[in-house]
Amino acid sequence: MKLLLAALLWLLASLALAGRWTPAEEARALALGNDLRCPVCAGETVSQSTAALARHMLGQIKSQIRSGRSDPQILAYFVARYGRNILLTPPHSGLGLLIWLLPAAALLVGGGLYLRYLRRQDQPDGSAPPEERLAEVDRLIRENSPPELGREHR
């Protein structure tokens, strides 16, 4: 009788625990939910949103984790239904790759152009006025200055 009672208790306890999510499962579900845009919210992820649909989506993620699906498989499931827009970060392939590379390319090109500009500023480029021209400008200033200024000049 005692043995039967113990077996029954063990069965009940395992059934109760089976419905619970482990901290690891919970963390993985939340991380995946943070990669997905909530389709009925403005600028919120599935994990952040309190909308009923987002809660159900999180539930789906957990169910799929339990059934042994990998992270890419779970994300692919949502992409197949909602399109690529459901992903919060663009994919690292195709057009999505361009979005990742473009800022780096812009930084390199911009940096290069700025360096070139700085080098040019440092180098004498031959456009500086020669001595004779400076002397001529000086003479013209003296000639065209009012008398009192001219005296000061002299």
Place this chain on the structure above:
Amino acid sequence: MSRRVLRWWPVALATLIVLALAYGLLKPGQSPVTPLVGQTAPAFSLPTLRGGKISLAALHGRPVVVNFWASWCVPCQQETPTLERFAARYGKQAAFLGVTFSDPVADARRFVQQYGISYPVLIDHRSDTAINYGVTGVPETFFINAQGVIVYHAVGPLTAALLRKELARIGVAVRPS
């Protein structure tokens, strides 16, 4: 390439980027097209409001119209009389199904009574079917042909003209109005 052309290319590039961004911001909004169009409709087996269960597999070989709705949704209230009229007229050629979306059963039942809905209404408790169909809100309607392929996904309230057009596309012999 001459130096003058080279000097202007950053300006040209910046202009191009600004124009592309402006186009992206100002172009008219497009209704989202589900990637499921052209694909086999996801299977479901759900309880109905009247008791019993209906599965999509059991309807294979018939065109099916799956309408996701909720009693709290105003556009659903607008489209339901039209959908009911078409279901009454073409219910022998195609299966019309309503699927509740984030709606308490009691509210859904009241709605069914109020609008005299004759077609089966299925209860999608945890929105599993809605998520499987990529539903983002209500009303959304899927037109599935006899081969089980989604032919059209309507976002927003249905109109008589749209119903006539899409029912014809899934193989229903639509009579002129």
